[in-house]
Each structure stands twice: as structure tokens, then as C-alpha cells.
Amino acid sequence: MGEILQYFLTGLSLGGIYALVALGFYIMWEATRAANFTHGDIYMLGAVLAVVLVELGMPLVVGAAFAIAISALTGALIERVLVRPFNTDANAIGWMLTTIAVGIVLESATTLTYGPLGRSLPSPLAENAIRLGGAGFYIQELLLPIAAIGCMFALEAFYRRTTLGRAMRAVSFNRVTAGLMGINVNQIALYAYGLAAAIGALAGILIAPVIQAVPTMGALIGLKAFGVAIVAGISNARGVVIVGISYGIIEKFIEGYISTGARNAIGFTLMILVLLAFPQGLFGRKEVTKV
Amino acid sequence: MTPRRQFFAILFLGLAFLIVFRLLEPTQYQIGVMMRCMILMIVTIGLNILIGHAGLVSLGQAALYGLGSYVAAWFSLRQGVAFLPAIALGIVASGLFGAILAYPTVRVRGVYLAVITIAFGLVFQNILVEWLPVTGGTQGLIGIPRGEIFGVKLIRPIYFWIVAGCLIAAFILQYNIIYSRYGSAMRGTAQSENAARALGINIAGTRTLAFVLSASLAGLAGGLYTFLNLFVNYETFTFIHSVGFLLMVILGGIGTLLGPIIGTSILVYIVEILQDLKEWQILAYGLLLAVIMFVLPKGVVGSSAALIQRLTTKSRARKTHSWPNRSVPLHGLLDTGALTGQIAIRTQGLTLRFGGLTAVDEVNLDVISGTVHAIIGPNGAGKSSVLNQISGFYVPTSGTIEFFGEATTGLPCHTLARRGIARTFQNTELFGQMSVLENVLIGFYGHYQSTLFETLLRLPRFVREQKNFLEQAMQLLDFVGLSEYMEEEARNLPFGHQRRLEIARALALRPRLLLLDEPAAGLTHGEIEDLKALIRLLTDHGITVLLVEHHVEMVMTISDHVTVLDYGKVIASGTAAEVQCNPLVIEAYFGTGMLKVGGAAAAAKGA
Numbered sequence: 001m002g003e004i005l006q007y008f009l010t011g012l013s014l015g016g017i018y019a020l021v022a023l024g025f026y027i028m029w030e031a032t033r034a035a036n037f038t039h040g041d042i043y044m045l046g047a048v049l050a051v052v053l054v055e056l057g058m059p060l061v062v063g064a065a066f067a068i069a070i071s072a073l074t075g076a077l078i079e080r081v082l083v084r085p086f087n088t089d090a091n092a093i094g095w096m097l098t099t100i101a102v103g104i105v106l107e108s109a110t111t112l113t114y115g116p117l118g119r120s121l122p123s124p125l126a127e128n129a130i131r132l133g134g135a136g137f138y139i140q141e142l143l144l145p146i147a148a149i150g151c152m153f154a155l156e157a158f159y160r161r162t163t164l165g166r167a168m169r170a171v172s173f174n175r176v177t178a179g180l181m182g183i184n185v186n187q188i189a190l191y192a193y194g195l196a197a198a199i200g201a202l203a204g205i206l207i208a209p210v211i212q213a214v215p216t217m218g219a220l221i222g223l224k225a226f227g228v229a230i231v232a233g234i235s236n237a238r239g240v241v242i243v244g245i246s247y248g249i250i251e252k253f254i255e256g257y258i259s260t261g262a263r264n265a266i267g268f269t270l271m272i273l274v275l276l277a278f279p280q281g282l283f284g285r286k287e288v289t290k291v
Numbered sequence: 292m293t294p295r296r297q298f299f300a301i302l303f304l305g306l307a308f309l310i311v312f313r314l315l316e317p318t319q320y321q322i323g324v325m326m327r328c329m330i331l332m333i334v335t336i337g338l339n340i341l342i343g344h345a346g347l348v349s350l351g352q353a354a355l356y357g358l359g360s361y362v363a364a365w366f367s368l369r370q371g372v373a374f375l376p377a378i379a380l381g382i383v384a385s386g387l388f389g390a391i392l393a394y395p396t397v398r399v400r401g402v403y404l405a406v407i408t409i410a411f412g413l414v415f416q417n418i419l420v421e422w423l424p425v426t427g428g429t430q431g432l433i434g435i436p437r438g439e440i441f442g443v444k445l446i447r448p449i450y451f452w453i454v455a456g457c458l459i460a461a462f463i464l465q466y467n468i469i470y471s472r473y474g475s476a477m478r479g480t481a482q483s484e485n486a487a488r489a490l491g492i493n494i495a496g497t498r499t500l501a502f503v504l505s506a507s508l509a510g511l512a513g514g515l516y517t518f519l520n521l522f523v524n525y526e527t528f529t530f531i532h533s534v535g536f537l538l539m540v541i542l543g544g545i546g547t548l549l550g551p552i553i554g555t556s557i558l559v560y561i562v563e564i565l566q567d568l569k570e571w572q573i574l575a576y577g578l579l580l581a582v583i584m585f586v587l588p589k590g591v592v593g594s595s596a597a598l599i600q601r602l603t604t605k606s607r608a609r610k611t612h613s614w615p616n617r618s619v620p621l622h623g624l625l626d627t628g629a630l631t632g633q634i635a636i637r638t639q640g641l642t643l644r645f646g647g648l649t650a651v652d653e654v655n656l657d658v659i660s661g662t663v664h665a666i667i668g669p670n671g672a673g674k675s676s677v678l679n680q681i682s683g684f685y686v687p688t689s690g691t692i693e694f695f696g697e698a699t700t701g702l703p704c705h706t707l708a709r710r711g712i713a714r715t716f717q718n719t720e721l722f723g724q725m726s727v728l729e730n731v732l733i734g735f736y737g738h739y740q741s742t743l744f745e746t747l748l749r750l751p752r753f754v755r756e757q758k759n760f761l762e763q764a765m766q767l768l769d770f771v772g773l774s775e776y777m778e779e780e781a782r783n784l785p786f787g788h789q790r791r792l793e794i795a796r797a798l799a800l801r802p803r804l805l806l807l808d809e810p811a812a813g814l815t816h817g818e819i820e821d822l823k824a825l826i827r828l829l830t831d832h833g834i835t836v837l838l839v840e841h842h843v844e845m846v847m848t849i850s851d852h853v854t855v856l857d858y859g860k861v862i863a864s865g866t867a868a869e870v871q872c873n874p875l876v877i878e879a880y881f882g883t884g885m886l887k888v889g890g891a892a893a894a895a896k897g898a
Binding site: 082085086091093094096097098100101102103104105107108109111112223226227230259261262264265268269271272275276279281 | 342346348350394395402403405406407409410411413414417418420421481530531534537538541570571573574576577578580581584585588
């Protein structure tokens with residue numbers, strides 16, 4: 001019983017990471033029909049920046065805020081410089097390569113400056129483990145699923161209630177028409193990438209007290225989160241968060257009951273199978289094409 | 292330079308380069324690098340077919356390469372299988388997985404496919420590391436025996452030429468496939484799925500072919516790598532290597548003949564140089580990747596070809612000839628032997644529902660062969676839906692369709708196209724980035740008798756057919772008056788010319804039935820007169836024309852029979868004159884409110 005609870009709780013925390021990073025993919029995709037392919041490295045950047053800023057003497061909250069802000073700017077910069085020029089027609093794939101390139105640069109630059117070893121972010125919520133029915137966990141870990149669900153609701157409200165959010169939705173339905181209606185499509189893309197990066201960085205900062213920030217922490221998480229977003233159908237925030245959290249929990253159960261080594265093989269195979277059965281993703285809307 | 296000349300020039304220069312390289316007495320290390328480079332070229336040539344022509348992005352190519360490599364290694368090491376069969380097994384294994392990976396492309400493309408291929412690559416790597424008894428885990432498979440052919444040990448100097456031979460074979464295969472109907476079909480499905488289906492191209496089959504070819508080449512390269520290196524390890528086949536392959540293709544120039552060769556050479560060379568940078572190596576690699584994308588978005592070959600074209604092409608005035616060109620003999624070009632007066636199309640109780648909406652409701656239709664049959668009706672009456680069911684784009688909810696007495700209900704469009712149903716589209720669907728000539732040539736796709744095997748080896752029947760269809764395509768262009776635009780990209784044609792091209796392409800199918808979906812929309816008065824002349828000319832030659840059109844004057848003057856639809860139901864059917872007088876038709880078009888004399892004036896005053 002304790003085992004099951006343990007897997008469930010750590011799965012929730014891991015799933016929260018996937019959900020938050022995947023939400024970023026969703027936001028970027030809606031705005032540009034492209035994404036920063038190595039968005040996982042923004043998640044890493046958030047964590048590393050927070051650690052460095054706190055080490056430099058900033059209080060935790062201030063350091064985290066700065067880390068998020070810098071990450072958001074980086075995200076926006078990536079959109080302007082590396083995505084926009086390479087996403088000119090519907091079949092463009094240049095953005096995949098340029099953003100993979102920036103991911104490589106970010107990761108290796110971090111290794112060279114910050115060092116390859118992990119450092120932990122001190123947090124009052126990750127000092128004492130709580131024991132519950134044979135399972136142990138930190139309050140800090142539970143912040144991730146909470147943040148994911150919070151971001152999801154905030155995002156939905158933002159998309160529905162605010163002018164900027166509505167403009168973003170208009171752009172996601174039809175870029176050209178949105179542009180004709182006077183929406184600055186390029187600016188929307190810039191904001192979207194900034195927002196996505198902020199949420200990604202938040203995920204990194206929230207988990208840094210528990211797992212330590214290392215330059216390599218983002219790559220695989222990013223790929224998995226992209227898979228999560230696609231499997232969810234990349235068209236609504238709820239779907240993305242549900243699939244993200246579930247994927248985290250499933251991974252932990254595979255680790256627990258089968259083997260750690262089989263985790264990725266089984267997880268990715270599951271993804272492939274789901275996409276074969278539901279080509280538009282689990283929560284995706286079918287795109288109707290008129291002949 | 293024509294593609295054919297380019298091909299022979301590259302082949303000759305490449306071979307000369309290899310011979311000179313060997314004569315210069317390179318070091319063992321240099322020979323090794325050159326061989327690795329040639330092996331990678333085989334992978335990128337395959338990837339180029341997949342991305343550049345079929346428009347499918349694979350980010351798992353390194354896994355297919357690794358699969359071929361590991362299969363060859365395992366059979367050679369554990370089963371004692373000889374060199375050639377071990378390589379063959381690697382090719383088969385990779386090709387098989389290519390076919391499996393192609394399955395989702397029937398339904399998904401773009402980024403969805405990218406995720407599936409990434410996931411495949413990561414699963415593969417994970418299995419390599421974890422399945423210790425078979426793959427040797429992180430250590431890999433060590434001590435693979437050197438290959439032997441007919442008792443000759445494949446020591447490096449000999450093996451060099453075997454690898455070179457495989458590369459040359461791959462290069463020839465690339466040329467033979469992309470300049471054949473299969474290559475046209477790949478580009479066609481990438482640019483417009485609908486048009487491709489309407490021309491008798493099996494989309495799933497075409498994409499599977501592209502995937503299997505590219506995977507088999509990756510498998511071949513993998514096997515060659517195994518017997519070069521004599522040990523294999525998972526580290527050679529990771530996601531970052533898949534990215535590398537993609538980069539090589541893009542760096543060289545997507546879809547170009549020479550691109551994969553150039554792109555691979557440059558990247559291999561760069562990586563060799565970067566090795567001196569130690570810990571800065573990865574950073575430099577990433578930066579370089581980004582810089583290359585900025586400076587050469589079309590790749591080395593693509594960008595320089597564009598530059599040369601801009602410098603050498605002189606703009607010249609081209610004359611559009613009038614159409615239909617009656618001096619072109621249609622008897623050899625079209626299926627003019629069809630019997631007239633038969634029932635070409637019969638629908639019974641044809642019904643189509645989209646959710647709760649009934650678009651077509653119990654439509655019974657008889658189209659007599661050799662006549663012009665028009666379907667008219669207000670917008671949303673279900674006219675195009677009827678057309679789309681006859682051509683196989685929609686599957687009827689209920690009811691039956693017969694084409695010259697054969698039941699065709701629910702058959703896929705490519706099958707119907709090959710049986711002789713051709714169509715044009717409401718929003719003209721050309722292959723925009725193909726030349727005008729290739730647009731027509733692709734229409735002959737279903738007429739080829741030569742098999743894939745004959746095509747790959749350019750056997751006599753293929754050559755004969757290709758020549759024959761090229762002539763016919765030119766005649767068709769002559770027929771529609773566009774022969775001077777032959778080499779232009781289709782998207783650059785003005786709208787009226789695009790319509791003509793679309794009709795010429797449909798005629799290449801040699802149809803018995805031609806479906807025209809609003810062919811007059813957007814045309815000028817003069818162009819409509821030409822269109823009418825064309826339709827009459829076609830029916831004079833025994834072709835049946837089924838027309839959906841809003842242009843009433845045109846419909847009434849050329850149609851032998853008119854069917855009027857409203858809210859999915861047939862409300863009138865008969866000759867043009869009969870239909871014009873039918874009160875139900877007048878009501879559907881103009882409403883029922885009877886204006887009294889003087890009422891109109893009063894209404895105008897009120898407004």
C-alpha cells in the first residue's frame with residue numbers, strides 16, 4: 001500500500017513537470033504552429049539561474065522571479081531570432097533545427113560556465129520529508145502538480161477573458177485572418193514564447209530543491225513533454241495537463257513494478273501506440289478539410 | 292543543365308575524386324574517415340528521398356541505421372552468417388521497420404510524425420542499452436569478424452571500393468526514383484494530397500515506398516558500418532545523430548541530387564575539425580548549426596542553384612496560345628472509343644450525412660455517356676458533395692453508385708481514378724512547386740505498366756513508356772495552349788492558365804468521365820467561351836462530362852441534361868429548357884414572394 005502511494009506521489013510530481021513543460025509547447029504551438037523544440041532546456045535554464053542567483057545572495061523568491069524573467073526573455077528572443085525566420089510556410093522544418101541548435105548551445109554553455117555537477121536550490125519546503133502511510137515525500141514535490149493545474153486554469157481564464165488572450169486564440173485559429181483583423185501576429189508570437197518559457201522555468205525552479213539542477217536535466221524531459229503535448233492533441237490546456245500528470249504517474253509505476261531500464265522504452269512505445277490509435281491526439285480536435 | 296547531365300557529371304566527378312584520393316596515398320586514418328563519410332552519405336541519400344520528395348520528416352533515422360548495423364553484427368557474430376547475407380538481413384530489418392513507421396503517415400504528418408520517429412529512436416536506444424544478452428548493453432557487440440566475399444578477405448583497400456560501390460548504387464537509385472513516376476507521386480502527395488488521390492496515386496503506398504527505401508538505405512549503411520568498425524555501440528545511434536543526418540540533408544540542399552553528398556562531406560569535415568576544440572566542441576557544433584541555417588537556408592546546392600538560375604535566366608515573353616487547340620489530334624491522347632448513350636453513372640438513394648446535417652438526401656441520378664450533365668442549385672445544395680462521392684472523396688452514408696454498370700460505392704479515389712474518373716477542384720489544386728510539364732506528366736501515373744523494379748533499373752519498357760508519356764504530355768499542353776510555359780512552376784501561372792493546366796492534367800488520366808467542379812468560377816467571359824468549346828469537343832469524342840456550376844448561362848447553353856438540387860434533394864431534372872420553367876427551381880433560386888406590378892417600385896421607394 002505504501003509502495004503504491006509512494007509511486008503515485010512521486011509520479012504526481014514528475015507528471016507536474018511534464019504538464020508544465022508541455023503547457024509551454026501548447027502555448028507556442030497555438031501561436032505559431034511551431035515550437036522551441038528544446039523547450040526542455042528552458043526548464044533547465046530556470047533551475048540553474050535560480051540556483052546561481054540564490055548563491056549570489058538573493059532571497060529565494062527574488063532569485064526565482066529574476067530567473068523566470070530572464071528565461072521569459074530568452075524564450076521571446078528564441079522566437080524572434082530562431083523561429084520566426086524559419087517558419088515561413090506550412091511545411092517549414094527549419095525551426096526544428098534552429099531550436100535544436102539553440103538547445104545544444106544552451107546546454108553546453110551551461111556546462112562550461114556552471115559546471116557539469118548538480119547543485120541544489122535551498123527551499124524550506126524540501127527540508128523535512130513527510131511520512132504518510134509508508135510513503136515519504138516533500139511538500140515541495142506537491143507544488144508541481146498544483147502549479148500545473150493552477151497554470152492550466154489561469155491560462156484558460158487568460159485565453160477567454162483578456163483581450164490579449166483572445167487575440168492569441170484568434171491567431172491559433174487562423175493567422176492570416178487574425179492579421180487582417182488588426183492583430184499583430186508577430187507580437188503575439190513573441191508574448192507566447194515568453195509566457196511558455198516563464199512556465200517552463202517555473203517548473204525547473206520548483207523541482208530544483210528536490211533533484212538538484214544540472215545542465216543535462218532538460219533534454220529528455222523536453223522531448224517527453226513534447227510527446228505529451230502531441231499525444232494530448234496540443235489543442236487544449238486541460239488535455240495537456242491531464243496527459244502530462246498521467247504520464248508521470250505511469251512512468252513511476254513502470255519503474256516500480258517492471259524496471260527503471262524499461263521506463264523509457266515502455267513509455268515511448270505507449271506514446272507511439274496512442275498516436276497510432278488517435279492520430280489527432282487524445283483531446284485533439286479533428287481538422288476538417290474541405291475538398 | 293538537365294538533371295540527366297547533372298547526374299552523369301556528378302557520377303563521373305565523384306568517381307574521379309575517389310580514384311585520385313586513393314592515388315594520393317592517404318593515411319589509414321584518412322581512408323577510415325572517407326569510408327565513414329561515404330557510409331553516412333548512403334543514409335542521407337535515403338533521408339533526402341524521404342524529406343525532400345515525400346515531404347516526411349524523420350528524426351529517428353539514426354535508429355534505422357543502427358538497426359541495420361546491429362542486425363548485421365549480431366548475425367555475423369552470434370550466428371556465423373557471412374558478410375553478404377548479414378548485410379542483406381540488416382537491410383531487410385530496417386526496411387521492415389521503415390514500413391511500420393510509415394503506417395502512421397497514412398493519417399499524420401509533420402510534427403506528429405516527427406514525435407513518432409523521435410520516440411522510435413529513443414525506444415531503440417533504450418533497448419540497445421537494456422537488452423544485455425542480445426545487444427551487449429552499453430558495451431555493445433565486440434569482435435565482429437572481418438567480412439569475406441567468395442573467400443576474399445575484405446581488408447581495407449578492398450572494402451573501400453565495396454563501400455564506394457554501394458554509395459554509387461545508392462546515388463543511381465536516388466536519381467532513378469526521383470525522376471520517375473514514383474518520385475513525382477512522392478512530391479505530389481507532399482504538395483497536394485487531394486490532387487494526388489484524384490490522379491490515381493495511392494498515398495499510403497507512396498509514403499510507405501519512400502519510408503521503406505530510405506530505411507533500407509539506412510540499413511545498408513548500418514551493415515557497411517558494422518564491417519568497417521568491427522564493433523558496434525549504442526552511442527553511434529542516438530537522437531543527436533538523427534539530428535545530424537537531418538542537418539546534413541538540409542545543409543546540402545533538400546531535394547537536390549547532389550545535396551546529401553555535399554552536406555555530409557561538409558559536416559563530417561567540420562566535426563573532424565571541431566574535435567580539437569575539446570570541451571567547446573558541442574557548443575561550436577550548436578552555434579555552427581544555427582549559423583548555417585541563417586546563411587544557407589536552402590542548403591549549399593539549393594542556394595547556389597538559385598543564384599545561378601537568377602544570373603542566367605533571361606526573362607522572355609511567352610505566348611499563350613488559344614485553346615482548345617483543334618490541330619492536336621485527340622484520338623491517340625484520349626479514350627475516344629467509349630460508347631455513347633450508355634448509363635455512365637447511376638446513383639440510387641445516394642445519401643450523405645455529416646453528423647446531424649444531411650448534405651445529400653436520396654439522390655437518384657443517371658448520367659448518359661457522351662453527354663454534358665450539369666448539377667446546379669443554390670449554395671449548400673449538396674452539388675459538390677455528390678461529385679465528391681462519385682469521385683470517391685466522401686463515402687456515402689447510404690445508397691449506391693455505379694460506373695458503367697460496375698458498383699463503385701465506397702471505393703477509394705485512386706482506384707476510381709484509374710478506372711477512368713477524372714476531376715478538377717473548386718479551388719484549383721495544382722502541384723504548385725512542380726513544373727507545368729510535370730503536373731501533366733503525373734497524370735499518366737496509372738498508365739505505366741513497368742514495375743518498380745523496372746523503374747529502378749531503367750529497363751527498356753520503362754524508358755519506352757517514359758518517352759511515350761512525355762510526348763503525350765507535351766501534346767496535351769499544346770492542346771490547352773500552354774506549351775510555352777512548360778518549365779514554369781505551376782504556382783506562377785495566372786489563374787485562368789491554372790484552370791487550363793488542371794484540365795490538361797485530368798485529361799492525362801484518359802478519363803471516360805470528367806467531373807468539373809465549378810470550372811467557370813473566376814474566369815472572364817472569353818475564357819468561359821473557350822471552356823464551353825472544350826467541353827463540347829470532349830463530348831464529341833465520347834467523353835462524359837459531369838459539371839457542377841453556378842454560371843447559369845453556361846450551364847443552359849452546353850448541357851444536355853440538368854439536375855437541380857436544393858437542400859440535398861433533387862427538385863427538378865430534365866433538359867435545360869424544361870428545368871428553366873420548373874416552378875420549384877424558380878422558387879429555390881428566387882423565393883416565393885410574388886411581386887405585384889408596382890410593388891417593386893413601392894419597395895424601392897421605401898428603401
